[in-house]
Amino acid sequence: MNKKTTFYLARHGQTEWNVAHRIQGQLDSSLTPEGKIQAALLAEQCRTLNITQILTSPLGRAVQTADICSQELQIKPILVKGFEERHFGEWQGQFTYEVQPLADYDEITSEITDCKPAQGESAKQLLTRFETTLRKELKNASKEVSLIIIHGDILRCFMAQFVPDLIPTPHSSPKENASTGYDYKNAELIALSYDQNTGTFSSL
Template sequence: MTTVYMVRHGETDWNGAHRMQGRSDIPLNERGREQASCAAKALADVPFDVIYTSPLSRAEKTAEIIRGKRNIPLIEEKGFMEIDLGKWDGHTPDEMDALYPGQYDFWRSSPGDVHIDGGETFRQVQERAWKAFMAMVHREEGKTVLLVSHMGCLSTILFKIAGYPLNDLWKHPIGNCALCRVEAGAEGSMHIAEWGRDDYIPGRLKMKVPFGRVKD
């Protein structure tokens, strides 16, 4: 059995402002570092053999905080990067409405059908993330692995295992530093044991509006 603990990175200022966040390398903010510390405490007794992370700094720093002083190898893998949002990257929902009318609402209602100018589709994200995930599982067979990545990337992997349509992506959100756990059998079976668990993060560190438009 190979066990993969999957953790989304901690909060960034762009998360807090509800900006579209893809490949732009935005660092953790103070809340994000606190969230990562909470995850570190929750996972302190898990005997990780290896840690994989997206090379973006918000994921890498989260992985480093969870690792702490433990002597665990940390491997960067480009296949676990967030979706490339092209020209959308960095815009708020209101800015999206002004620049690309109707596209943000389409992104929220039918993410699996969205084609971003200069970016990726979620189908493309799923294909390269799944390839990287399966390569990791085969390489680390029988081990306990920590994977730190992004909501879009992690969600597509989980949706592949669960057989869910990508248009339902936002119906199963993963909060900042929330935990998912997948158990992979030697015969190729996959079981999702946990999805979006964040009970170890206090309410004061959770976003009141976890995803979407900020309403006054």
């Protein structure tokens, strides 16, 4: 029996630290006026999508975005532990230019490996945490159409499975150190489905 659950992922609206090029990770900063407009436009996009629940990372910038969407959609957001952004350890709070010269900067920010900042989380650990939580939420609410507010590095890692160069063919394996090479925009909406029978995701 074909049993697929439709859901939508979106990054939070623009924040003060996004503008300042400062690494947030699991620290936080408020939405900018532009970020609030982006969240309102995201809500408007969702108006015709039959959204029945809003799930959000518990970090403030995601909650702010979800709250703006909830006003338009008249759905109270649910905070989900496990949807938090990647923990960037000692890099959190630093400006991008301060860590860019480090030898492992490109691997940590553009690849999906075990490499991580000191006291932080690797891309592989982030992906495992997020996918485990996402599958649990979608399984428990298989008939819901969910808007899920999350973060940029989660999207980079999770959406890599849909990037053609990173998808294994019958005669090859995915490139372990291939760059995901895409920065997801604030309040960008992505439609996907989850097959409850096979546990696989598809891009719509």
